Amino acid sequence: MEKKHTLSVMLMVVLLSISIHCIRTESRTLMEADTRRNLLANGLGMTPPMGWNSWNHFFCQINETIIKEAADALVSTGLSEVGYKYVNIDDCWAEYDRDAEGYLVPNKVTFPSGIKALADYVHSKGLKLGIYSDAGYRTCSTQMPGSLGYEQKDAQTFASWGIDYLKYDNCNNGDLKPMERYPEMTRALMSTGRPIFVSLCEWGDMHPALWGDRLGNSWRTTNDIQDTWESMISRADQNEAYAVYARPGGWNDPDMLEVGNGGMTTDEYIVHFSIWAISKAPLLVGCDVRKMANDTLTILSNKEVIAINQDPLGVQAKKVRMEGDVEIWAGPLSGYRTVVVLLNRSLNNTYPITAEWDDLGIPPKTAVEAREPWKHVTLEKIFVNKLRAKVRGHSCRMFVLTPVSQSG
Numbered sequence: 181m182e183k184k185h186t187l188s189v190m191l192m193v194v195l196l197s198i199s200i201h202c203i204r205t206e207s208r209t210l211m212e213a214d215t216r217r218n219l220l221a222n223g224l225g226m227t228p229p230m231g232w233n234s235w236n237h238f239f240c241q242i243n244e245t246i247i248k249e250a251a252d253a254l255v256s257t258g259l260s261e262v263g264y265k266y267v268n269i270d271d272c273w274a275e276y277d278r279d280a281e282g283y284l285v286p287n288k289v290t291f292p293s294g295i296k297a298l299a300d301y302v303h304s305k306g307l308k309l310g311i312y313s314d315a316g317y318r319t320c321s322t323q324m325p326g327s328l329g330y331e332q333k334d335a336q337t338f339a340s341w342g343i344d345y346l347k348y349d350n351c352n353n354g355d356l357k358p359m360e361r362y363p364e365m366t367r368a369l370m371s372t373g374r375p376i377f378v379s380l381c382e383w384g385d386m387h388p389a390l391w392g393d394r395l396g397n398s399w400r401t402t403n404d405i406q407d408t409w410e411s412m413i414s415r416a417d418q419n420e421a422y423a424v425y426a427r428p429g430g431w432n433d434p435d436m437l438e439v440g441n442g443g444m445t446t447d448e449y450i451v452h453f454s455i456w457a458i459s460k461a462p463l464l465v466g467c468d469v470r471k472m473a474n475d476t477l478t479i480l481s482n483k484e485v486i487a488i489n490q491d492p493l494g495v496q497a498k499k500v501r502m503e504g505d506v507e508i509w510a511g512p513l514s515g516y517r518t519v520v521v522l523l524n525r526s527l528n529n530t531y532p533i534t535a536e537w538d539d540l541g542i543p544p545k546t547a548v549e550a551r552e553p554w555k556h557v558t559l560e561k562i563f564v565n566k567l568r569a570k571v572r573g574h575s576c577r578m579f580v581l582t583p584v585s586q587s588g
């Protein structure tokens with residue numbers, strides 16, 4: 181009898197420890213999935229990258245003079261001083277074929293001095309040089325080789341030239357999965373020891389927001405932007421869906437800026453820049469910075485809006501309310517502040533838009549001061565529970581809300 185009892189107690193103990201073990205294993209798996217921080221540890225991209233890229237304006241018509249003059253213009257216009265440091269060469273910088281040893285060769289006609297000389301020039305101006313390659317057999321233009329199968333050689337080449345940023349595209353990939361192609365280049369770059377910002381340009385095909393953080397500092401979430409309202413706003417929408425994945429060290433990238441390329445109105449470009457800023461998107465200017473209209477420079481160099489993009493909290497804003505053509509986007513900033521964008525997507529109608537604290541995540545009854553970064557003014561009124569403002573068609577109003585003492 182006693183023996184039977186001892187046996188059943190032992191059995192219970194065994195069963196109990198098995199189930200505790202199962203629960204532990206399960207919760208550990210859950211915990212690990214939730215808490216792992218697989219960021220690419222190159223120390224870059226603690227705030228979204230800022231700079232210029234040749235593609236949106238020049239496409240394949242680039243040469244070393246244009247790149248040098250773009251670097252000069254970033255300095256002379258003051259853009260570099262407000263944060264635009266990367267000078268990024270996009271597609272079409274290399275010869276059609278590799279050399280006999282398998283190395284990429286800068287195009288002999290358009291880049292006769294070579295990329296190292298360009299890097300030295302750009303560095304001498306306090307700027308950084310970015311370059312472009314492709315996780316496929318040829319780049320998207322097909323005018324130069326891609327890096328697939330040549331990752332070590334190309335990474336070594338880029339590092340030896342003094343490259344600071346690599347945009348790594350997705351064309352002509354032989355239908356291999358991104359996971360079979362992108363890690364090779366990241367590992368190759370890591371083994372050079374040079375910190376190189378990795379910009380994954382996978383167009384959002386296989387949801388890189390879900391896996392990009394261990395391979396890159398940013399990942400494209402969309403196909404290529406064009407210089408139209410529809411294209412711009414649809415990229416903003418697609419990128420917004422991945423907001424929770426953005427963080428210091430790894431950012432969602434809805435593609436480069438079209439501000440200044442002439443296809444949108446000033447109001448539309450302000451919407452473009454506002455949404456990119458609050459979305460913590462890379463701010464890569466895509467116009468001809470050598471010949472910018474005043475409006476363009478004013479938009480691109482608004483320090484208050486840039487500071488929102490570069491806020492150390494690094495939280496991407498989200499849509500918090502949508503009603504027809506009216507949207508409210510908001511997100512937290514450091515110092516208990518909140519940034520709100522009231523967006524009117526209709527073409528011609530002006531609407532009053534009301535942002536309620538409940539939607540913004542601000543505790544009820546909180547009194548705030550509202551600053552309009554685009555106007556450089558702080559409104560006199562103190563707002564409690566909601567803020568209401570009129571917004572024109574295809575335009576937005578941006579506010580930064582800072583709590584103030586209720587008695588004040």
Ligand code: GLA
Binds near residue numbers: 270320321349403404
């Ligand atoms: C792809 C990219 C673009 C640009 C071009 C260059 O389309 O998404 O940003 O780099 O290739 O060919």
